[in-house]
Amino acid sequence: MRSTRKVTLADVAAAAGVSVMTASRVMRGAGHVSARTRARVEAAAAELGYVANRIASTLAGGPTSLVGVVFPSLSNHVYSEVFAGISAVFDPTPLSAFVALGNYHAAHEEKVVRDILSWQPAGVILTGLDHTEGVREMLTTSGVPVVEIMDVDGEPIGGNVGISFLEAGELVAREVLAAGYRRVALIGSRMPDDLLATRRMEGARRVLQRAGASPITELHDEGRSSIALGRQMTAALLDAYPETDCIIYSNDLIAAGGLLHCLADGREVPDRIGLVGFNAVDTLEILPLRLATVDPRRREVGEMAARMIVGAALSLPRREPPEGEGRHPASGLGVWKLAPRFMRGETLRPVTAPAGG
């Protein structure tokens, strides 16, 4: 049985009868090696079970290939789909993702970002645009390509991809008004921690107010979204404000709970009451009625963010020019604003007036 001691390039080189440098050239596919020696080195590496040491190569100035990805959480299905998009794009490249969770907590995010930077990453992907001054400064100072995703309402550090949650909220409210609802209430969970949910509620509120149909009430809860929570909040809301004719929820899960409550309670959906969720969660296709919702295009968001990082990371020289100053010379980091997609479903009445204004 082979010893457990780590096999280094030097071992491989010795076994192949060449210098370390030549072995290094072979391993990373740099040129200037004859076919014969290349074969010898490769054989030696395979024989010894050599595994490259990225730590050493990175320190010595090789390319970095880790990309830090910060999500608030992964239990939220939304982010795992974004991640799937990211990881699909990275797959054929040398980059790999390194996930860290911010836990909806600014101070924690700062620690996490510092941690990521300490690995000299090739790029960083952050969720949302709200970060502490410390985070912003660390990232700009580091010179690492940064892409912020999901939200686009604010000043990005580097690149930015997502939908405007404010506009998504406005969109929802406009659709609700167009369908003829006027006594609208808002229900949100995990507020105000979930900034994006807060933002879309704000957009909805704004449009309703402008149309002279200010929300009847707003019910918030700090708890984790769930169908049970949606049921319970909806019951409480309709109890206190029975005249409500439409509820805008901060996400699909609690909206689903609301729908089930309304159905169980004998309220006609969508005639007597309309319901809208957010996120276009696909397992909810099992509901008796298709929920009206908004698709935030999360898979695309992940893919585009990853592509931006790939572009920036592979074009960026590893060592900065000796006295260089300007960074990211148009490295492909830009702002991509996607349009949220409204999905009418069956929990809103058909439109009676054009959805403008």
Place this chain on the structure above:
Amino acid sequence: MRSTRKVTLADVAAAAGVSVMTASRVMRGAGHVSARTRARVEAAAAELGYVANRIASTLAGGPTSLVGVVFPSLSNHVYSEVFAGISAVFDPTPLSAFVALGNYHAAHEEKVVRDILSWQPAGVILTGLDHTEGVREMLTTSGVPVVEIMDVDGEPIGGNVGISFLEAGELVAREVLAAGYRRVALIGSRMPDDLLATRRMEGARRVLQRAGASPITELHDEGRSSIALGRQMTAALLDAYPETDCIIYSNDLIAAGGLLHCLADGREVPDRIGLVGFNAVDTLEILPLRLATVDPRRREVGEMAARMIVGAALSLPRREPPEGEGRHPASGLGVWKLAPRFMRGETLRPVTAPAGG
């Protein structure tokens, strides 16, 4: 504006008027530094915006803190919950998780594992026990603590946490028999790629055969699980074998589709036909009937695996003893077999006979 050049320990040391070594001691909280110098160094570090370089410190022999986690996919909700467990345990420790996806593909997994090892990780968590010989060899040779999760039916490389999918399948079949069903069919998606699904189907089949109630038929599909797929497969199955009185599905999503099909089709569930899923997916609580299913205890699995790694990583010395041979001296890596939890739901008839084999 501060320059973008990287701030090194040497810069901090110079600014604080001490040697690099002293600065290093302060930064990593090693002792032997007076309060006064510590304060000076800390001030200098904060002033310069110093961010430690883990690459360098790891190479120099500092502790490693990355843990590679390999999942087949993250779109499957099951794994994101496992990850949540892992990440909760790592959170208060210096370790952080580094996710890579194997995509249900052995060759790809080998590349991914090599990649992870090249980062000199403090540990590796793998899904399942089926890995190529190359993966097993790389991991044993590297001497890195390894924990394999989910499945426990096989020979682990290092530690192992999970349920027996074979037994889970057997459990399901026993419950089905106990409820009085005899003409049982099996339906699986993403087979045979999803090895764990394959395994639980095998367990079920075995018990059924032993009880003289061999499966009427088995329907497999390579596609991704979805409710639509479940509907369609169920329709096809019941069309071809109308006498079927119970269907065991490889997971909840396709089982949900089956349930919806049966209800739409006017078949009485659970009287005329029983249905069982697998995974205890919680968003499915919106189904009209609570699905019979098995909870594979994924959150706990993630937590325990992470705890094993924490134990092994923190107890293991960084540099191996000069001539040392034996590794993992009882480093806390063991085999933890959890019992799968059966949840009867409402899609199986109440038990008429004791559920013993």
Place this chain on the structure above:
DNA sequence: GGCGCGTATGTTAGCGCTAACCGAATACGG
């Protein structure tokens, strides 16, 4: 007051690799 002891700081060497340079070997035309 010189001894030993413990705590604070500095010095030396090296982790495994790669960039940048440089010499040796090969090819080729005249």
Place this chain on the structure above:
DNA sequence: CCGTATTCGGTTAGCGCTAACATACGCGCC
């Protein structure tokens, strides 16, 4: 058969940090 172009391969130095040892400094003690 020699000079020049063109490979191929080796040498030197250093990335930023830490282990291990060496040194300096204070302290109490007989």
